[in-house]
Amino acid sequence: MFDDFFIRALVAGIGIAFVAGPLGCFVVWRRLSYFGDTLAHSALLGVTIAYSLEFNIAVSIFLISSAIALILIQLQKKTNLPSDALLGLLAHSSLAVGLVVIGFLTFIRFDIMGLLFGDILAVNKKDLITIWVGGALILLVLRLIWKPLFASTVNYELAQAEGLNPDRAKAVFTVLLAAIIAISIKLVGVLLITGMLIIPTAMARNLSDNPKKMVIFAIIGGLLSVFIGLFSSLEFNTPSGPSIIAAALVLFIFSLLKVKQTIQLKN
């Protein structure tokens, strides 16, 4: 019925939606959307390095994003600049350096649009294994650090005082963010991964009154966005990343109706 490439993109998208839901919730709760953006921008540099050294793309992106996160922590300690300025500095400079390096690598043909916005045709069988195995690992580790991470999101000192380890949970979470960016870049693209993390989550916030519900709705929102986005990408020949994010936006707008209702009920 459908071509193989489309089935592959669909299977990849489903895997990503399952991981993006819970991670996205923490990105929103901890106010890390711009941080996620910075990591994603640096992913382009990871791709170029992978190509020039003939290295595994996902691993390369993962390493570069983690390195950028470490550099950020150092800069935060050693400079007087506010965090958002440092994030902007790292995001745009790593994107720029990535693009400059691509300019030098004339012997390799790059699909820049595909890298930036995702390419439905680019997902191969190996990527599926990366997404599903990597995704399962991410969810497993998130499950293990859930308690300290969630408790410190609510109140850092309370979590620490009662014997949890918030610093370790935070560091591990940063690594998980780098990992989801690494596995989802082919389908969603560098510029739109953060959208995949936060837009279904924002929709879920409008529909839920407790954290568990919010995670479940974020996953459902992500799955719907992937389905709607990929089918319209196939139908209208649009890039896969923007189509998925646009679908997520439509779902978010629908969820606003619910918010309006609850506000009216309150009054």
Add this chain to the structure above:
Amino acid sequence: MGNNILVKLNNVGFQQNQKWLVQGVSLQVEKGKIVTLIGPNGSGKSTTAKIALGLFKNIEGQVEKFTNNIGYVPQKISIDWTLPLRVRDFMLLTDNLTEDVIDEALSLTGVINLKDKSLGNLSGGEFQRVLLARAISKKPELLVLDEPVQGVDFTGEIALYELIKEISEKLNCGILLISHDLHTVMSATDHVVCLNGHVCCSGSPKEVAKNSEYKALFGEQASQTLSIYEHKHDHVHANDGDIKKN
């Protein structure tokens, strides 16, 4: 009796940006005992409590902790609207508790009816009771309460102090309590420490229940719950924090 000590601070201090927040504090909390910290704003009460909890890395002096089963009610806690959280979710924050244990703690602080309410919709007094319920739910050996009666009216304050006393007796836990009031402390307090950057004076509270003037002022029940603490300072603080001996 040495094994009854839960936490012991020995000449501890903490400085931030080259400024001492608190210095030279020694105190200990024992099982079943209540220690109350009092002092003006910015005197280092919360800092001292946080040192006892082990929240700071570079402190001066020694902290000896003999328990890891701790319940903490922080002074300030703000729940972001981005995080939907009901009281029942909040109760499970640092520990996996059974439904029965949660219900018991919420009943004890009188807020069982709020179990399914969203944390953001609670009043100040309700929120304090939920914070307290969460801290006691896991039956801690050491309870650190940072201004647990803030935002509660006078009658509620008396009721909460009575509740804290009941908890201390029931759980036989040690309590480190920070009071927002300079002169009145709860009667059940065993030891009062007055801070202003350092320990200004310490002692036990004075019985006021017998004093008819206080009875008239606070009412019969309140004067049994509250005690007066008479400061015995041998020095005064100048505006810049300098210490002058009397």
